[in-house]
Amino acid sequence: MNQVISAYSGIKPGQAWVNGGIEYRDENFITFAEFIKPFFKRLNLGYPKFYKMDPLSKLGFIASELIFKHIDLDLYDKKRVGIVLANSSSSLDSDLVHQESINNRSHYFPSPSVFVYTLPNIMIGEICIRHQLKGENAFLISEKFESSLLFNFVNELFLNNRVDVCLTGWVDLLKEQFEALMMFVEPTGLAITEENSGMLLPFSEETMDDLYKKM
């Protein structure tokens, strides 16, 4: 085993987890917006750019912040931090908003602030901007969560010596359906600190499947 998962987070309607423990719970919401806004406030990040993001980016951003609470990114060369994310519905949630704005020629109001989010990798850009991460990045699509898709891609980044560490995960959102699983992958030697020494998980398809099932 060359790499380990040194931190992971998960978000589903009503709940969020970090490293296996419940981080946030709120069952009294109806929409994604009602769920994510108080959650963001609770995190106390002081990052107003969050409010400009589309729902998919908000979900991925918060899932990554939950991890970076436990990882000191200053320990790494930021040109060598990779991000590899995937989902099923791409940016369809924002695509529908943009399409709505052009459906009626007499009420035609396409907006650049919506259109820019009609690409799923914008979420990666938002995470990169927040932490000045400049390494390899990729957005992949599969019908369902596929650990092999992410594992193979990230594994090749390590084998080809293109990253020192890598954030990877699944962030899917369409209307009020959403789920996020985010993992931080490091070489075995780098990762061990006092805080996490007991909870490093082997970076493998089995671990990722297991974390996804437990969400």
Next chain:
Amino acid sequence: MRPVYIASDNIITSLGASTFANMEALKAGQIGIRMTSDLNLFPSPLPLSLVDSELLEEQFLYILKYYKKNVGLTAYTRLEKLLIISIHDAISQISQNFNDPGTLFVLSTTKGNIDLLEGRYKTQFQHRRIYLWEMAKTVGDFFGFANTPLIISNACISGIMALMTAFRYLRMGMYDQAVVSGGDILSEFVISGFQSFQSISSTPCRPYDIGRDGLSLGEGAGTMVLTTGIEKNSGSLVRIGGAATSNDANHISGPSRTGEELGFAFTDAMKEAALSPGDIGFINAHGTATPFNDEMESKAIGEAGLLESPVNSFKGYWGHTLGAAGLIESVASVHALQDQMLIRSAGFESLGVSEHIRVIAANEKKKMSSCLKSASGFGGCNAAIIFEKDNV
């Protein structure tokens, strides 16, 4: 690690449905961007590069017969037809079997079947066809590819990223060969979006020129078949030398102010290929002709020590084809390298960027063994890939 060679390829754009037709058009200086009035695309006339619909339907009908598919033309979307024609052309040039598990299928697109969101297709296709995985599966199943398609949707660097991913998987031995295809169509969705950014020029785009004022949009598809079944230095084929991506971490819809990040993608790709700037015969850059993109690229070229390398952009011929651009333009770059030819950067007259890059102003023969292709896109992403020819 095994060398990864390009075994065959295809380009479909406004300039033709084969690599040959497109290369002949580029060499002859033909521009595929035309003033277009189509109310399904945009309320007022715009310069666009569109694939001829009649040619597309004609070719697709032929392919349906060739593969003995008992379905009508309406069973596939415009993008699926483009991709299927492109892949058919590339794989039919060589005799390999493509239906075994050793064949990887990689597909790059930004918006897939986005036209299906428009009301006019509502009854023709099932709702799930809007999903990129369903579109990719439809294309893969047409040819009977054994593996689930690997789908890359990473803005305008998708095409290069698809090639880079296949290159990495192949050279480490995960697969023996790969069909790498990319495509995007022009739709009201995409045109209205770029127009809302006020980034579309009212004339065919002019990359790196002092008078450039925005991009031209185009549509198309491109395919490369990559193989590991060839010994190094055994022929005149071109192989992939190295590739890298990076992120600006600066702005989601504007490029880096310094070009440093694209610059180190260039440097990383050269390092992987064990080449130095003096080895790069030419750079086929992204060159969208927006003021900021081209300026950033000139700085990146300077950062990477590549100011001596000739530079061109193909966007002046067939516009910005988004998720197809990396594929289409890589194919054209590989053929320019094989033909030992620097192709004029269409729309360029006088330099309008701050670094003194050497934009190719006229076609020219040049002895060279490698070239570099790059792209940058929304989300701050950058990509670079190097192609090498063994026997020059």
